[in-house]
Amino acid sequence: GNEPFAGKVAVAQVTLNRVDDGRFGSGVCGVVYQKNVVMEKVVCQFSWYCDGKHDTPYDNDAWEKSRKYARDMYLGNQYRGITEGATHYHAHWMKAYWAPSMHRVARMGSHIFYRED
Secondary structure: OOOOHHHHHHHHHHHHHHHHHOOOOOHHHHHHOOEEEEOOEEEEOOHHHHOOOOOOOOOHHHHHHHHHHHHHHHHHOOOOOOOOOOOEEEEOOOOOOOHHHOEEEEEEOOEEEEEOO
8 A cells, every 4th residue: 555656567567577477376366365385384465465465445536546556457458567467576675585586676665576588
């Protein structure tokens, strides 16, 4: 909700890139709700899904803007390409074990985006 426009669109783009890739689940819901086992621990691909926090939006204006951007991307095919094919991202303050093996595309908002080359 507090990401700038480019950050919101970039996260949505990674989701759609994962749908297009086919290795991360079937369809948008399959990608978002995918879980993996890493070092004998079940982890979600999108941390907000498993963080235990309530998912009800508290900022209606930010929620409606995010819904509009998602609709524009999913139904209108707008804003495509902003992540240059990135299929991974993480918050800039985290250290992702997989990041060194990927190509860093950009930092947008509070996230860093990567693609496999």
